[in-house]
Amino acid sequence: MTHDTAGTAAAPLAPELVARYHRDGYVLLPPGSLAGDLLDVALDELPSILAADDPGRVLERDGRTVRSVYGLHRTNPAIAALTRRPALLGAVRGLLDDDVYVHQSKVNIKAPFAGDQWEWHQDYVYWLTGDGIRRPDLVNVAVFLDEVTEFNGPLTFVPGSHTAGLLASTDADGMPLGYEDAPAWVATLTADEKFRVRHCVIEELARANGLVSPKGPAGSVLVFHPNILHCSAANISPLRRAMLMFVYNSVANRPEVTGLRPDFLADPEPVALQPI
Numbered sequence: 185m186t187h188d189t190a191g192t193a194a195a196p197l198a199p200e201l202v203a204r205y206h207r208d209g210y211v212l213l214p215p216g217s218l219a220g221d222l223l224d225v226a227l228d229e230l231p232s233i234l235a236a237d238d239p240g241r242v243l244e245r246d247g248r249t250v251r252s253v254y255g256l257h258r259t260n261p262a263i264a265a266l267t268r269r270p271a272l273l274g275a276v277r278g279l280l281d282d283d284v285y286v287h288q289s290k291v292n293i294k295a296p297f298a299g300d301q302w303e304w305h306q307d308y309v310y311w312l313t314g315d316g317i318r319r320p321d322l323v324n325v326a327v328f329l330d331e332v333t334e335f336n337g338p339l340t341f342v343p344g345s346h347t348a349g350l351l352a353s354t355d356a357d358g359m360p361l362g363y364e365d366a367p368a369w370v371a372t373l374t375a376d377e378k379f380r381v382r383h384c385v386i387e388e389l390a391r392a393n394g395l396v397s398p399k400g401p402a403g404s405v406l407v408f409h410p411n412i413l414h415c416s417a418a419n420i421s422p423l424r425r426a427m428l429m430f431v432y433n434s435v436a437n438r439p440e441v442t443g444l445r446p447d448f449l450a451d452p453e454p455v456a457l458q459p460i
């Protein structure tokens with residue numbers, strides 16, 4: 185079956201895109217590739233997502249600006265339906281060669297002037313140590329809700345770094361500055377990463393492989409591997425950089441540790457999603 189740009193077929197990505205994902209650890213798809221209305225649905229929902237006083241909402245260090253809202257596939261039916269779009273499921277199932285569910289979902293806002301950084305990290309270390317997910321058989325799908333430019337804090341990858349596997353990291357003890365009274369799980373979601381890869385390791389990989397910041401118009405879809413080494417800079421531009429992110433996990437790779445982290449960080453019901 186060929187890939188359907190209208191987003192109606194539960195088909196895998198085209199073979200050349202699959203090959204690029206496995207080689208580089210990411211692929212950037214143009215707007216409309218996986219489901220034409222992803223952007224419109226997400227933008228319609230965004231004002232109410234941001235306004236809600238939700239337990240999955242994380243503020244920036246300033247205590248005012250919304251940084252992220254987690255657990256949208258559990259709290260927002262329209263977003264939950266998006267995660268089951270045939271073209272999205274087809275692409276992710278094809279990459280993982282299994283049925284999938286959403287382990288985590290979030291919107292990262294990066295507000296103008298105030299959206300803070302994400303330090304260098306790999307995502308998988310959090311899902312291994314926090315949730316007992318034994319293999320990096322997960323896929324991040326990030327939908328750009330705004331145009332992403334070099335100015336508003338794009339994600340920055342070391343392409344191909346996922347092939348190095350999980351890199352050694354140090355575990356920062358205690359709570360980050362500005363979050364001293366917050367629950368412990370917040371320490372994994374702020375501008376100061378909990379698990380830090382040594383700078384000399386990041387330098388070596390970047391010198392060997394280069395750096396890339398995928399940019400594109402709103403509606404672009406960035407698919408990336410949980411072991412790719414990445415960061416993103418603060419947004420001091422006057423323009424917002426919001427991204428909706430779904431973390432799909434293979435159903436054969438269900439968490440072995442449950443109940444330690446809130447439901448909005450680690451889905452407690454890992455059931456294979458059916459396309460709708």
Ligand code: SIN
Pocket residue numbers: 292302307337338339414415416427
């Ligand atoms: C992430 O590191 O997973 C997200 C960072 C960002 O939103 O730029």
Ligand code: MN
Pocket residue numbers: 302305306307414
């Ligand atoms: Mn990350």
